[in-house]
Amino acid sequence: MSTSSSDKSPVPAASPSSAVSAALATFAQKRGQHMQDLCELVRIPSISFDGFPAEEVRRSAEATERLLQKRGFENVRLIEFPGGHPYVYGERLRAPGKPTLLLYAHHDVQPVGDEALWTSPPFEPVERDGRLFGRGSADDKAGIVVHTAALASFLESGHEAPLNLKILVEGEEECGSTHLDEFLQRYADMLQADAMVLTDTGNFDVGIPSITTSLRGMVAVEIEVQALRQPVHSGAWGGPLPDAGLAMSKILAALSDDQGRMTIPGIYDRVRPVSDLEMQSYNALPFDLDRFRDQAGLPAGVSMLGPEGDRQNPWLTIWRKPSLSINAVEVSSRRDARNVINSHAWARIGIRLVPDMQPQETLQALIDHIHRVTPFGVQVKITPESSSGPWYVEPSHPAFAAASRALQAGFGRQALFIGCGGSIPFVAPMSARLGGIPALLIGVEDPYTNAHSENESLCIADWESSIRGAIHMYSELAATLRAGGK
C-alpha cells in the first residue's frame, strides 16, 4: 500500500489547535451538506437480510463509495466476496510519520419491522423534534457521515488530516458479518493501523458522550417441531394426539424460570465476575429507574426480570449478564387460525453472551437442553445460525483517555465508559487480527434511537457533537499514538 507520493504534497501542517479550530468552524458552516449526505444514504433500503433485494445493498455501497471520494478519501473501492454484500474501503494517507487510524462503520440496515407502526416512511428521512427519523439514520449511516464530515472539515478549511486515515464500511454487519473471516484473512495487511475507531454504538443518554468497553456475543437457533404428518381436525382427533404448538410452548417455557433466569445447565458458569473497577464506574452512572422504564417502553405494572438486586442496576445486567429472547414463533397464523391440531411449529431464539462465555459451548448447551426438554417424543430439528463471541477491553491504553478528552470537547460534557448489550461480530476478531490495537467504540445512538425497531431516529445535536468530537479525536490521537507502534 503506497502512501502519498511527491506529486500529492500535503497541505502545510499547522499547529493542531489551529487546524482543529478551523475544521470546527468549517463544519459549523457546512453542516447542511453533511446532513444531506446522510439523508441520501438513508433513502437507500440497504437491508442485508436474505429475502431482501441485494441490489439495494450494492446501491448503498456505491453511494458510500462516491461519498467517501467526494469528502476526501482516496483509493476508494468496493471489496466483494461471492454471495456477500460489498465492503467499501478508502484511505487518506497524507500525514507522513504520523500514526494511522482505522475507521469502521456499516452501510447495511435491518428490515423495517411492521411498516404500519412507522410514523413516517422508513426510507424517507424526516426531521421531527430535533431527531432525524428513518431506517439507518442512526445505525449506522450516521456513523459513516461522522467520518466523512470530520475529514472534509479539515480538508475544506485548508488543512490536511492530522493523521493517516483508513476507513472500512461493511455491508453485512446486520446479517452476521458472514464473510468477515475471509475478509480478514485476505485484507489484514491493508487494514494495519495504530488504533481503530468504530462508530456503531451508542451514548448512555442524549447529550452524554460514551465509550463502549464491552460487547455481548450472540448465538441463535431455529427450532422446528413436527408432531404429525399434517394438521388434523381438533374435534375428530383431539385428545390422544400430540400438538406441535403445545410441544413448542413447553420447549420455550423450559428455557427459563419464573424470574426470566435461563435454566440451561452450566449457562452461567463462565460469566466473568464484575471487577471492583467496573462496579465503581457503573455506580457512577447517572441512573433513574423510572427513566429507564420509560426509555425501555415498559408499561406500568409490567415487572422487570431478574432477582431484586439486579433490577436496581439493569445496565449491569444488560452489559455483563447473558440473556435469552424468543424472537419469533410460528404455529399456523392468526389469519389461518381454526379448530385444528397443528402438525408443525417453528421458533427462533437467541442468547446474548458475555465475557468469558464461548459461543460453541453455549450453543451446544442450548441444543442439548432443547433435546432434553422436548416433550411427547415429537421430532425436533435445530438449526444454528452464525455466532459471535463477547468482547471486553480494559480502557488503560492512553488512546482511551485521548478519545475521552476529544468527546468531552465535542459534547461539552465528560465522557463515560459504558458497556453495550448488543453485538458487533467484527470487533473481537478484527482487533485480534490487527495485533490487539486499541479499539475505540463510539456512536450516535441513544436510548430513544429504536435501532432495529420501528421509528429509528438520530438525535441531530448529538450527531453534530460526534462530528466535533471526531475532529478533536483525530488531532488528539495524532498526538497520542505512536506511528507503527501499538
Ligand SMILES: [Zn+2]
Ligand atoms: Zn450497527
